[in-house]
Amino acid sequence: MIAKIKAWAKRLKREGYALTLAIRDPRTPWLAKALAIATVAYAVSPIDLIPDFIPVLGFVDDAILLPAMIWLAVRLIPDEVMIEARARVDAQLAAPKALMRAGLIAVVVIWIALLAALAAWLLA
16 A cells, blocks of 8 residues: 555656646647646645645645646646656656765755855844
8 A cells, every 4th residue: 555655656756847847848738838837836835725734634735636736737738748758757867866966965055055144144
């Protein structure tokens, strides 16, 4: 059961990444682009339709609404665009871990610099 959930979550993550690539393709219709942009924005937004602190209901939007939005956006995008986007995602996910680690280090360094600048500004 847990293996199925993990595989489903991995496929969902892959489809989300593929959507971000399909948005930029000129063959994608405007309605599909609008829905895909809304889906990706909702996925990365810290604001939920139903706040997560509400027991059980708080995770309903993450477990039902987000996958439904991804499914609908994927259905609206032409098959050849999604096939190419999925192939690009698979290539990126198969990239060497060193490249991912370098990106992580860059993000951490930027956050440390921002926190240091904020601390200097607050203490000045």
